[in-house]
Amino acid sequence: MAATxxxxxxxxxxxxxxxxxxxxxxxxxxxxxxxxxEAAALGLPLLEVGTYxxxxxxxxxxxxxxxxxxxxxxxxxxxxEEQQPGWDYHDPQTVDPxxxxxxxxxxxxxxxxxxxxxxxxxxxxxxSPQVARIWRAPLGLVFIDGGHTDEHASADYxxxxxxxxxxxxxxxxxxxxxxxxxxxxxxxxxxxxxxxESGMFTETSVTDSLRxxxxxGAAGSGRG
Numbered sequence: 001m002a003a004t005x006x007x008x009x010x011x012x013x014x015x016x017x018x019x020x021x022x023x024x025x026x027x028x029x030x031x032x033x034x035x036x037x038e039a040a041a042l043g044l045p046l047l048e049v050g051t052y053x054x055x056x057x058x059x060x061x062x063x064x065x066x067x068x069x070x071x072x073x074x075x076x077x078x079x080x081e082e083q084q085p086g087w088d089y090h091d092p093q094t095v096d097p098x099x100x101x102x103x104x105x106x107x108x109x110x111x112x113x114x115x116x117x118x119x120x121x122x123x124x125x126x127x128s129p130q131v132a133r134i135w136r137a138p139l140g141l142v143f144i145d146g147g148h149t150d151e152h153a154s155a156d157y158x159x160x161x162x163x164x165x166x167x168x169x170x171x172x173x174x175x176x177x178x179x180x181x182x183x184x185x186x187x188x189x190x191x192x193x194x195x196x197e198s199g200m201f202t203e204t205s206v207t208d209s210l211r212x213x214x215x216x217g218a219a220g221s222g223r224g
Contacts, residue, residue: 057117
């Protein structure tokens with residue numbers, strides 16, 4: 001789903017996205033933005049699993065602002081597996097020198113402040129499964145972009161997919177069908193297949209590793 005002219009973010013928003021620390025390329029960001037604009041029209045909150053430093057949150061928040069809804073973004077801010085020291089995606093600037101562990105929360109807050117979007121985002125600092133267990137409200141969109149192990153990707157899907165309202169969207173990032181991408185995208189790919197096989201979701205668009213699915217069925221239909 002390419003962003004139409006009406007759905008494209010303003011230049012200053014896109015500039016803030018490009019300037020923010022993170023990994024999502026622009027063309028996938030535009031597809032995420034288009035999905036967020038569509039889902040926000042339902043009048044329900046949008047939820048992101050995996051905040052990191054707020055790059056994708058900017059696009060979700062701008063879409064939410066236009067519709068008068070909020071974004072909830074969930075992250076423990078200690079980094080996922082591939083972001084730890086010694087791994088390719090590790091950024092030493094995200095390490096808190098006092099405690100010696102990653103802490104992306106301060107960078108995230110600066111990102112939102114610079115973009116002027118703080119008032120449209122509710123940041124939940126905690127582990128996704130713990131937050132999902134106490135969540136009770138329907139959501140217009142769930143964006144899964146957290147940990148890339150089967151344990152974490154599956155927990156994100158199982159915890160949050162049931163909360164997508166009918167007609168709402170489930171968006172999954174880093175979906176790579178090729179087994180060569182076992183570390184970066186095979187767990188999200190398996191979650192994507194589960195969503196399709198569940199009978200709850202129908203695919204609406206593919207933009208490289210970004211998949212957008214619409215909630216069209218009831219929980220428990222098909223294989224979960």
